[in-house]
Every structure is written in C-alpha cells, then in structure tokens.
Amino acid sequence: MECRKYLPALARGWCPLCGQPYTLPCFHLCAECQSVLPPWSKFGFGCYLTGTFQEIVYAYKFREKLAYLDFFVSLLENGFYRHKLTRPDIILPIPLSKGGLRKRGFNQTLELAKGLQAKIGGKVLTLGLRKIRENLPQRTLRKKERFLNVQGVFALKADLREKKVLLLDDIYTTGATLREVGKVLQIQGVKEIEVLVLARSC
Numbered sequence: 001m002e003c004r005k006y007l008p009a010l011a012r013g014w015c016p017l018c019g020q021p022y023t024l025p026c027f028h029l030c031a032e033c034q035s036v037l038p039p040w041s042k043f044g045f046g047c048y049l050t051g052t053f054q055e056i057v058y059a060y061k062f063r064e065k066l067a068y069l070d071f072f073v074s075l076l077e078n079g080f081y082r083h084k085l086t087r088p089d090i091i092l093p094i095p096l097s098k099g100g101l102r103k104r105g106f107n108q109t110l111e112l113a114k115g116l117q118a119k120i121g122g123k124v125l126t127l128g129l130r131k132i133r134e135n136l137p138q139r140t141l142r143k144k145e146r147f148l149n150v151q152g153v154f155a156l157k158a159d160l161r162e163k164k165v166l167l168l169d170d171i172y173t174t175g176a177t178l179r180e181v182g183k184v185l186q187i188q189g190v191k192e193i194e195v196l197v198l199a200r201s202c
C-alpha cells in the first residue's frame with residue numbers, strides 16, 4: 001500500500017512490555033518497567049510515532065481522516081502477530097471522554113478495534129469501560145501529571161473475570177492511561193491482560 005513508504009523503521013530492539021526503543025538489538029525490560037511492572041503480560045505496537053507517519057496518525061485522530069483506517073488496522077494486525085500476542089476473548093478500546101466524543105464525533109480507537117476484530121477475532125466491548133469523571137486531555141500535561149490525571153477515572157462496567165482481554169489504544173506515550181485501566185482490570189480479576197497500540201512514541 002502507498003502509505004507504507006512513510007513508515008519509520010522499527011528500532012533494533014525494544015522493551016517487551018512498553019516498546020521503549022533501543023539502539024542495540026536487545027529486548028530487556030526498560031528501567032521504568034523494571035521499577036514498576038505494568039499490569040499486562042504482553043505488549044504490541046504497530047509502528048513508532050515519528051515523521052510522516054506521526055502526521056497521518058494525528059490526521060486520523062483529530063481530523064477524522066477515515067481513509068487511513070484500513071491501513072492502520074493492517075498495522076495493528078502486523079503488530080499483533082509480530083509481538084506474539086494471544087487471541088483475546090475481549091477487545092477493549094480505551095474510551096474517549098464525553099467532551100472528546102462530542103467534539104470529534106467519533107472514537108478513533110473504537111473504529112480501530114472493530115477493524116481488528118474482523119482480522120483476529122474476539123469481541124469488541126464498546127461500553128465495557130467508562131470514564132466516571134472527566135479529566136484533562138493527557139497531551140496537555142507533563143509526564144508526572146499524566147499519572148495523577150488518570151487516577152480513578154475509569155470503571156469497568158462488565159464482568160470480565162476469567163477473560164483474556166486485549167486493551168487497545170491509538171497512541172502510547174507515557175503509558176499512564178493504560179497502566180491505570182490495567183490496574184482496574186486486575187482488581188476486577190481479569191485473567192490475562194495484553195496491550196496493543198497503533199503507534200508508540202519514541
């Protein structure tokens with residue numbers, strides 16, 4: 001596909017639990033994951049967020065460029081197999097706030113989840129996860145503030161005990177949102193949590 005020429009090369013190595021890129025071909029846990037293990041057992045990503053690829057991801061996210069959707073779903077599918085994730089019972093997209101949904105009119109991560117479901121199976125749980133209070137957009141905050149900003153924001157509205165859940169998000173920056181959601185799932189007794197994101201910041 002034409003878009004593929006804009007893809008940045010993958011790093012030579014990366015942290016297996018958050019995708020942090022390394023210049024050397026090694027695959028050990030990064031310092032951050034060593035100090036606090038993420039609440040998931042596997043992590044996959046489609047590509048690194050840089051260059052022209054970053055521009056088209058933002059165009060999709062903020063300007064509803066749905067023409068890119070099939071391309072992004074194929075990247076997610078590649079990431080799913082490249083990082084050896086396991087077939088989920090449930091695909092759980094990270095929800096937007098009500099304000100974000102009103103402003104944008106569509107949830108870009110939900111669209112990705114539906115496309116991915118057609119490729120790998122599992123069931124997309126549209127309303128499984130709710131935001132129970134509004135918070136500031138993460139991209140407006142510094143790293144430490146992002147972790148505080150998401151605390152207590154999400155609630156699980158479905159019984160997912162004993163399920164294998166794939167958490168899906170469009171962009172991974174600090175991992176604050178996914179870590180918070182993962183904690184909520186762990187507390188609720190979800191059997192296995194894996195994470196897949198379209199683009200990992202680098």
Ligand SMILES: [Zn+2]
Pocket residue numbers: 015016017018019020029030031032033034
């Ligand atoms: Zn890591």
